Amino acid sequence: MGKRRKVLQGNIIVARAAIDAGCNFFAGYPITPSSEIAQYMSREMPKLGRDFIQMEDEIASLGACIGASLAGRKVLTATSGPGFSLMQEHLGMGVMAEIPLVIVNVMRGGPSTGLPTKPSQSDVMQTRWGTHGDHPIIVLTPAFASELYSETVRAFNLSERFWNPVILLYDEVLAKAHEDIELPYKKDLEIYKEKVHKIKDLDIYDREIGQNPHRVDFFKGYPIHIDGLEHDKHGWPTSEPGTVQKQQTLRMQKIYHYLDDIIKYNEYYMDDAEILVFAFGVSARAALPAVEMARELGIRAGLFQPLTLWPFPKQILRQRFSRIKKVLTVELNMGQVRYEMERVASDDVEKRALLRANGIPFTPGEVLDQIKEF
Amino acid sequence: MSNLEKRFEIRYGAVGGQGIITAGALLVDIVVHKENGYALESPTYTATVRGGPTKVDVILSNKPILFPQATAIDFFVCTYQVPFDLYKSRLRDDAIVVVDSHLVTDLGDTRSWKLHSIPIINETKKQLGNVILTSVVTLSLTQKLTGVIQYRNMVDFIRQWAPADFLELNMEAIELGRSLV
Numbered sequence: 001m002g003k004r005r006k007v008l009q010g011n012i013i014v015a016r017a018a019i020d021a022g023c024n025f026f027a028g029y030p031i032t033p034s035s036e037i038a039q040y041m042s043r044e045m046p047k048l049g050r051d052f053i054q055m056e057d058e059i060a061s062l063g064a065c066i067g068a069s070l071a072g073r074k075v076l077t078a079t080s081g082p083g084f085s086l087m088q089e090h091l092g093m094g095v096m097a098e099i100p101l102v103i104v105n106v107m108r109g110g111p112s113t114g115l116p117t118k119p120s121q122s123d124v125m126q127t128r129w130g131t132h133g134d135h136p137i138i139v140l141t142p143a144f145a146s147e148l149y150s151e152t153v154r155a156f157n158l159s160e161r162f163w164n165p166v167i168l169l170y171d172e173v174l175a176k177a178h179e180d181i182e183l184p185y186k187k188d189l190e191i192y193k194e195k196v197h198k199i200k201d202l203d204i205y206d207r208e209i210g211q212n213p214h215r216v217d218f219f220k221g222y223p224i225h226i227d228g229l230e231h232d233k234h235g236w237p238t239s240e241p242g243t244v245q246k247q248q249t250l251r252m253q254k255i256y257h258y259l260d261d262i263i264k265y266n267e268y269y270m271d272d273a274e275i276l277v278f279a280f281g282v283s284a285r286a287a288l289p290a291v292e293m294a295r296e297l298g299i300r301a302g303l304f305q306p307l308t309l310w311p312f313p314k315q316i317l318r319q320r321f322s323r324i325k326k327v328l329t330v331e332l333n334m335g336q337v338r339y340e341m342e343r344v345a346s347d348d349v350e351k352r353a354l355l356r357a358n359g360i361p362f363t364p365g366e367v368l369d370q371i372k373e374f
Numbered sequence: 375m376s377n378l379e380k381r382f383e384i385r386y387g388a389v390g391g392q393g394i395i396t397a398g399a400l401l402v403d404i405v406v407h408k409e410n411g412y413a414l415e416s417p418t419y420t421a422t423v424r425g426g427p428t429k430v431d432v433i434l435s436n437k438p439i440l441f442p443q444a445t446a447i448d449f450f451v452c453t454y455q456v457p458f459d460l461y462k463s464r465l466r467d468d469a470i471v472v473v474d475s476h477l478v479t480d481l482g483d484t485r486s487w488k489l490h491s492i493p494i495i496n497e498t499k500k501q502l503g504n505v506i507l508t509s510v511v512t513l514s515l516t517q518k519l520t521g522v523i524q525y526r527n528m529v530d531f532i533r534q535w536a537p538a539d540f541l542e543l544n545m546e547a548i549e550l551g552r553s554l555v
Binding site: 005007144173174176177178179180282285286288289361363364365 | 399402403406407412413414415416417438439440441442443445
């Protein structure tokens with residue numbers, strides 16, 4: 001074992017990974033069960049000459065992140081439940097103006113103040129559709145300690161590469177557990193760095209389909225217009241239908257052109273599986289031992305664990321469903337991914353879901369029971 | 375790795391301030407840093423942490439830990455009645471159960487538990503003068519009753535961990551833990 005083997009709380013792993021990925025601006029408003037991230041950043045960022053600001057609320061937190069990101073900073077905020085609800089308007093601004101942002105949402109029971117100290121996986125659809133309007137979004141769902149680290153780094157890379165908000169979504173159990181982790185060395189990390197364009201005109205949104213806007217040096221004398229209103233290639237507000245439709249398409253396609261670079265997942269025991277168990281976060285950590293126990297009983301179950309929840313891994317699942325005709329979705333909510341599964345899997349695939357929203361995670365035994373009954 | 379051949383689940387229950395969460399953290403550190411095993415700790419962290427019922431689940435294994443919560447507890451130490459009632463679920467029928475003999479008096483159905491009812495808190499206060507040392511006393515009796523860590527590794531770790539002024543007292547806590555069971 002290397003010297004970097006540590007016992008760390010899940011939230012602290014995320015905070016450390018953010019710092020290692022080059023995060024140099026954090027604005028947030030502490031909220032259970034994400035608070036340790038803000039706490040850690042408040043202590044560690046100043047030591048590194050980086051900025052931490054505690055804002056007056058979550059709206060201001062993401063607002064500050066937007067401003068800092070435009071000024072070239074790598075930004076992070078961390079929140080949960082009600083705080084994430086407050087961030088939805090600025091999340092939309094981030095998508096519309098095409099601003100790299102990384103937002104941690106540690107899921108707790110909801111709605112409203114809900115169950116602050118209990119786990120949940122009920123923000124699945126809020127991360128996808130919480131902000132209004134058609135928009136692309138990237139949501140990553142780590143399940144293991146090493147993934148809390150690697151997916152945090154990946155969240156920064158994806159947000160920088162695609163000029164889009166990226167949400168790191170996990171639950172209270174992973175946030176609060178203290179686990180052993182072999183921390184990677186910083187020199188071994190792949191950190192994406194966007195080239196700065198030296199343009200002299202204003203056309204920062206002028207690009208072909210599948211391309212990002214131009215990253216420019218802000219505060220270097222170029223007049224730049226950034227707007228939450230629909231805008232033309234200069235960033236100026238417009239409602240001209242042709243331009244509006246084009247901008248919608250450009251925003252979508254800069255992400256959806258590159259699904260292979262964004263969608264990541266783990267598969268366990270899938271080669272000859274007859275039952276596909278789909279689970280993420282703490283539910284995946286119950287599903288994996290359940291699948292292993294099922295195998296010992298001679299039941300051919302396999303686990304599909306998405307690391308990218310949105311965009312949904314539709315194509316790869318459809319490939320799997322050409323052979324596998326049973327899917328069990330396990331999630332700590334009243335049924336959210338299950339509806340996506342109904343859309344993705346054809347009628348000849350039998351679909352079941354194991355659902356619960358009372359703050360108690362499923363155990364491996366409970367998942368096994370469902371597999372056995374299937 | 376010491377004696378672990380499979381997943382081993384421990385739960386410590388107490389009221390906030392008794393030092394039991396620290397016992398869990400120490401155990402995890404010893405397994406990870408001294409025994410090259412895998413370990414995970416899930417503490418309660420509600421407002422009850424300060425004076426209310428609290429628990430920590432510690433999971434140890436010789437391979438990476440998948441499910442992060444306790445489901446079939448092998449070893450349970452509890453030093454107060456309310457957390458005992460709240461957290462005795464998920465114990466194995468043959469679990470080793472250690473309770474404070476003064477503070478946990480209503481045990482209910484003890485199934486096939488290997489039960490140790492001992493005056494942990496009183497003896498810690500009386501012999502060591504500070505209830506905060508319950509953490510190391512608990513760690514030590516865990517070591518003796520379960521063998522999930524080696525005695526030598528525990529002592530080495532506590533030597534590194536304890537502040538110099540309190541090293542002697544912590545060593546006495548280790549001995550007290552051993553003598554109680």
